[in-house]
Amino acid sequence: MSQHLVNTTLPIELQDPANRTLQLPLVDQRPAPPMIDVRNVSKVLGGNTAVADLNFQVQQGEIFGFIGPSGSGKTTTIRLLTGVYTPTTGDVTVMGARPSHPGRRVQEHFGYMPQLFVLYPNLTVQENLSFVAQLYGMGRVARYRRVKELLRFVELYDDRNKLATNVSGGMQRRIELAAALLHNPALLFADEPTAGIDPVLRGKFWEEFRRLRDEGRTLFITTQYVGESEYCDRVGVIREGRLVAVDTPTALRRRAFGGDMVDVVVTGLSDAIVRALEELPIVKYVQRVSANELRASVGEAGPAIPPMLDVLNSLSCEVKRIEEYRPNFDDVFIKLMEQDEEATAQAAAQAAAQAEANDAGTTETPHV
């Protein structure tokens, strides 16, 4: 993980553990404290472990994506971070404070977009947004201006007088997003913000998220759209309540496939060519994709392509195309899930074998 330095344009006020208010300097070369710090956190709900042993940090000014299948613990995690839940074990710190007792001045910097529509069906779109703006203490003029601005952003301005109950599910998600952004939060928690949103608007949402990030705001976003990981600075992959991996999208891709992939298309592809490429130390393995195409696994694609091209030229091959292959994130995600499943199964098998051995030892002891 890269070293994060404080470099913000926002005059964010934080509270230290002693509850003193701190004003962050605009430029500071010291390592910044993480906006979110999660250490060994577990949460048991109704006797079931919803999340176990979570460890990760989110730095100021980054988009942290939290990806996992349905029921994997994404919403539980976001509720732990927002203070809706308290951890059963472990510590959570958000903006320097415990979310269970963050203090009003810290909460004023939180933006929260829940997974479900939690606003009032009998109020209009505009009234709902105005209500949330009032919850954050926004005055009439600022409220009116900001609501109008966000209504235009989420493309609901023309529908502002419709009752929330009469708009589609996608529109309700947009209302929720607008509500979460009303008070310009320094830290935005968004639980599946793009669910049910059309691809065009989804792109617009991510554009806005990146703009917010560029302003120095921090975003913690859960999603089921694995492809959206590409838009995140870092991604946490969660499965069955456990954090499988936390890294940048590129690093995760490499982890899933053991490195970068290079696709090569040549005329007259032969076994000799495959063997020659496999003999290169930078190449981990080569796989034939079709009659003229092969895919090579390498550490990093950039440095690997020139030596591969030299080998192919030395074999007098006509190279039609050689380039890095970027598997889509769905494949990365599936691969990571499969790897974790295998690892879990192996660990379980090992544990069972160990337990069996222990049992056998225990049983034999009396005879000894």
Next chain:
Amino acid sequence: MSRLWKRFIRASAFVSKEFNEVRRQPRLVLSLVLGPFLILFLFGIGYQGETNNLRALVVVPTTGQFSKDVAEYRAMTGNQLNVTGVTNSLPEALARLKERSVDIVVQVPEDAARQISSGAQARVPVYFNEVDPLRRDWITYLSFLYINEINKNTVAAVASQGQEQAGDLRSVLARMRNSLAATEQSVRNGQTQEASQEAQRMQGSSTNVQLTVVLLAQLLASENALVKPPSPQDPQQVNLASGGEAAGELSEDLRALNEALSDPNTDRATLLQRIDRVRTDLDEMDRLTQQFQSINPLVLAAPFYPQVENTAPIKANFTSFYAPGVLVLILQHIAITLTALSMVRERLLGTVELFRVSPVSPMEILTGKYTGYLLLLGGIASILLVMMSNNIVIEGFPLSLGVPILGDWLLLFFTIVLVIFSSVGLGLLISTISKSESQAVQISMLVLLASVFFSGFFLRLEALWWPVRAVSYALPVTYGVSSLQVIMLRGGVPSPAAWLGDVPFPAVLLALFTLGIFFSLIGYLQFRRSLRQQ
């Protein structure tokens, strides 16, 4: 922006939100405002008071000369009893009572005369078949009233007989006056022997007069107060019961006359003086007897009648009397239902999750909600009060209830605010124990039912067993109903002792306020707990 101002903005979010939510439900608004008014209006034009017209069957004995003419019995009874038939068979009458084709069976006693003459009261059996306790009490009371009426008529009949006897007495007195005139003439003529004979005849008649008068006096002994003059200054009013005394005087004066006549030494002047005294006694007796005869026998039987005067400032009809209670009951019910439903809905919608994350505090949420409901219900109460009290006539058709508001409007306003405040608190409390909207509605309805029974709206609090009255005092409506009735119908603050028993008026308002604080505090603590992290 100051923190205080931000707090105000956060709380006002709930005020406008509650208003907008209610505004979006026009049927709800209509039912909130027009519903209570229409109920009262229908009650006002529809309620006829207690009818209690009982269908009666009279059972007369086969012996004796009892009439079987229904009309005759109807004429004897008032509006409360409708005699539908006369029969000789008690089993038949009881069978009809069982099938409820009649409400009451009255059995005329067979041997009433014998029982009375033997010194015992005659029993008049009255049968009814009623499960309604109010109606049961009404029939029992009515039986008592009718038996009293029969007793009165009986006494009147006896008094009438006495008056007839008084007619005979006056004849005797007239004869005595003639004899006295003859005696006087004989004395003037110096015929003492004839005069003495006439006087002795008078003495015999006097014994009869004295006996008759004493009997009449005894007859009226229980009623002697009625014939006493109300004022000693009125010479026309004579105490008939003193007739016995007057008869005694007559007898004494006659005896003295006879003694004087038998004494040869008595001079004429003394004799004439004695004759004058007897004449005066006879005049007095005649006057007494004449007056006794002129009195209506019914007055003798029932000398007293009530002259009722209500000192209340108004003569309230049923609508006016119940209007304050209905107003308070409606306000409490709406406050409880709206608050409980709103709080439960926040939980079910998931907005509570939003509140947990946002900087809004439980106190700000509740302040906003309380303010919203106070304004909303205050508005409804104002509209209802105006609609109840004003004389609205549309095309000649009166749409007003004409309920008077005699008291201080400020006091009325203050009391209504306290009723709403404590009712919202109760609604908040209900929301904390309700897991769903249907549960909240269910409990609200139970509170409404309890309010009708225990608030003094229909049944007086004094009629409740004192431990049960604790329920009454736990309901805001109990204080509201009695407060509004006094303010609206009696015109202000009554004397402290006349308020809810011995509870003074400020104590009522204080109790209402304390109740509101108590409910709100428990509700607040529960709500704050529900907002805490899980």
